[in-house]
Amino acid sequence: MNKQTTGAAEGTAPRYEVIILGAGVAGIYQLYRMVELGVKTTVLEDAGGLGGTWYRNRYPGCRFDSESYTYGFSFSQELLQEWDWKERFSGQPENLRYLNYVADKFDLRKHMQFNCKVESAHFDEAHNLWRLQVEDGRELTCRFLVTGLGLLSAPTLPRIEGMESFAGPSFHTYYWPHEAMELAGKKVAVIGTGATGVQVIGEIADKVDELTVFQRRPNWCAPLNNGPISVAEMADIKSRYAGIFAKCLVTPGGFEHEPDRRGFHEVSAEERLALWDRLYEEPGFGIWLCNFREIFTDEQANAEFSEYVADKIRARVTDPILAEKLIPKDHGFGIQRVPLETRYYEAYNRDNVHLVDIQETPIERITRTGIRTTEREYDVDIIVYATGFDAITGSYDRIDIRGVGGQRLRDKWSDGPITFLGMQISGFPNLVTVAGPQSGSSATNYPRGIEIGVDWVTGLLEYMWKHGYTRMEATPEAEERWTRHVVKMYSTMLMRKAKGWFTGYNSNVDGHESGRVRHLVYNGGAPKFLATITQIAEEGYKGVTFR
Ligand code: NAP
Numbered sequence: 001m002n003k004q005t006t007g008a009a010e011g012t013a014p015r016y017e018v019i020i021l022g023a024g025v026a027g028i029y030q031l032y033r034m035v036e037l038g039v040k041t042t043v044l045e046d047a048g049g050l051g052g053t054w055y056r057n058r059y060p061g062c063r064f065d066s067e068s069y070t071y072g073f074s075f076s077q078e079l080l081q082e083w084d085w086k087e088r089f090s091g092q093p094e095n096l097r098y099l100n101y102v103a104d105k106f107d108l109r110k111h112m113q114f115n116c117k118v119e120s121a122h123f124d125e126a127h128n129l130w131r132l133q134v135e136d137g138r139e140l141t142c143r144f145l146v147t148g149l150g151l152l153s154a155p156t157l158p159r160i161e162g163m164e165s166f167a168g169p170s171f172h173t174y175y176w177p178h179e180a181m182e183l184a185g186k187k188v189a190v191i192g193t194g195a196t197g198v199q200v201i202g203e204i205a206d207k208v209d210e211l212t213v214f215q216r217r218p219n220w221c222a223p224l225n226n227g228p229i230s231v232a233e234m235a236d237i238k239s240r241y242a243g244i245f246a247k248c249l250v251t252p253g254g255f256e257h258e259p260d261r262r263g264f265h266e267v268s269a270e271e272r273l274a275l276w277d278r279l280y281e282e283p284g285f286g287i288w289l290c291n292f293r294e295i296f297t298d299e300q301a302n303a304e305f306s307e308y309v310a311d312k313i314r315a316r317v318t319d320p321i322l323a324e325k326l327i328p329k330d331h332g333f334g335i336q337r338v339p340l341e342t343r344y345y346e347a348y349n350r351d352n353v354h355l356v357d358i359q360e361t362p363i364e365r366i367t368r369t370g371i372r373t374t375e376r377e378y379d380v381d382i383i384v385y386a387t388g389f390d391a392i393t394g395s396y397d398r399i400d401i402r403g404v405g406g407q408r409l410r411d412k413w414s415d416g417p418i419t420f421l422g423m424q425i426s427g428f429p430n431l432v433t434v435a436g437p438q439s440g441s442s443a444t445n446y447p448r449g450i451e452i453g454v455d456w457v458t459g460l461l462e463y464m465w466k467h468g469y470t471r472m473e474a475t476p477e478a479e480e481r482w483t484r485h486v487v488k489m490y491s492t493m494l495m496r497k498a499k500g501w502f503t504g505y506n507s508n509v510d511g512h513e514s515g516r517v518r519h520l521v522y523n524g525g526a527p528k529f530l531a532t533i534t535q536i537a538e539e540g541y542k543g544v545t546f547r
Contacts, residue, residue, distance in 0.1 A: 208352070
């Protein structure tokens with residue numbers, strides 16, 4: 001197919017057939033599929049380069065917690081055989097190099113526009129196209145708008161008095177400076193102990209003069225157990241890629257890890273312990289995803305396992321009072337996203353690392369020279385805000401997206417997202433949200449879910465072109481059914497009780513700080529999601545109307 005832009009005959013052709021927002025993992029693969037089909041496409045990216053998450057997050061310690069070789073794209077055998085992963089969980093610089101390599105190999109860069117911030121996207125009902133306003137003053141039009149905005153790309157800062165008065169460098173981890181940052185001899189404060197803070201703390205503890213961690217709530221962390229991949233191991237991985245990706249397709253998380261299907265209560269305490277001892281020593285998310293399924297749904301099972309992990313923390317942190325502060329008391333293991341760590345708990349055994357429990361002694365204000373709590377003032381040279389993101393919907397809220405009748409997406413989603421398959425929204429024709437809220441692609445090993453989503457979206461667009469349609473839209477009924485399904489799945493998961501980004505909690509965003517659950521992710525697992533969307537496609541996209 002050589003597709004330029006539909007509607008040319010009537011003189012109403014949009015400038016592009018497809019505009020993709022975001023040049024991260026999703027945007028790169030969606031672009032690859034469009035270029036392969038000869039579709040006139042551009043990618044608009046507000047950063048200065050491609051890579052999304054891996055372009056932005058340059059903080060020390062930033063690395064995969066998916067096995068590198070399950071994170072890479074699977075669509076090209078040549079690419080798989082060319083690229084050598086050097087570490088089991090590869091670091092940010094290498095990950096960014098990889099994505100650039102992919103873009104160059106397939107000559108994708110020429111279809112990307114960087115430093116291109118989209119301020120608004122309005123659906124033009126008369127012409128069935130999207131009109132985008134770019135910050136530089138341009139208006140761009142497209143028939144189909146495909147978002148690859150990422151799940152965690154709207155960073156949020158705390159609202160602490162005096163933040164602007166701090167004299168030294170201070171930044172969110174997402175905006176860690178690109179130029180080398182001297183840490184030696186510096187007094188550094190880290191606010192936040194999620195997956196990001198945990199990576200930063202483990203990495204810089206022995207490189208700075210003093211490190212003071214301001215912790216509101218501890219997280220349940222488990223060892224990453226990273227290591228190098230030898231030349232021989234990489235050769236072996238390359239020979240097994242087909243099997244590796246086939247396995248990722250049938251496990252709930254899109255990893256090689258899969259749950260232990262024995263019933264938690266059917267095996268003895270000794271057998272449970274044997275499994276946990278093994279998983280704690282293994283690399284990656286096995287501790288979370290190869291565990292008994294009841295860990296996620298059964299309070300008693302969860303409590304027993306949480307106590308097991310608490311004992312591990314107690315064994316690793318020499319000061320028993322400090323150890324207790326690092327053990328979560330308000331939620332069990334695995335019902336919030338589990339940070340995987342390297343030397344995290346051991347960092348607290350160092351004389352130069354201090355933990356401030358800000359539930360006990362809250363931060364009062366940031367001063368010119370440091371951080372003042374109700375107890376005392378801490379003088380610091382650098383403040384690192386590892387305070388997380390307005391997850392999944394945040395990056396949509398930051399663009400003025402309007403559909404039929406001028407309805408704002410932000411308003412439609414003010415009480416939480418409503419979607420069809422996490423990919424379409426009634427009232428917003430010709431908009432497709434790859435890995436959007438409530439999609440199965442957003443709760444998995446990201447690229448595995450992305451490839452599923454992009455392939456489905458590509459099939460849908462091909463269907464449109466084949467039939468000569470210029471407008472598609474999810475029906476309100478289909479959307480309501482899907483959202484109800486997503487909501488229902490939360491009701492069986494202990495996760496619904498957690499205050500993490502899976503449930504849309506964020507104390508720094510108006511309306512998201514109440515702890516009221518926002519149903520952001522599909523919890524049915526990647527295989528079920530794939531089966532569902534495949535069936536819908538086979539039934540002629542039931543739930544979508546075409547014109
Ligand atoms: P996060 O998990 O949301 O953690 C944010 C941290 O900041 C929490 O400890 C939170 O405390 C604290 N915080 C937020 N606002 C605060 C405030 N006003 N005052 C004091 N503390 C505050 O964010 P994240 O660590 O950036 O991680 C987000 C997600 O990114 C992860 O869950 C993961 O999915 C992804 N990630 C992935 C990788 C990887 O793949 N290797 C690495 C890093 C991150 P509370 O818990 O009390 O709210």
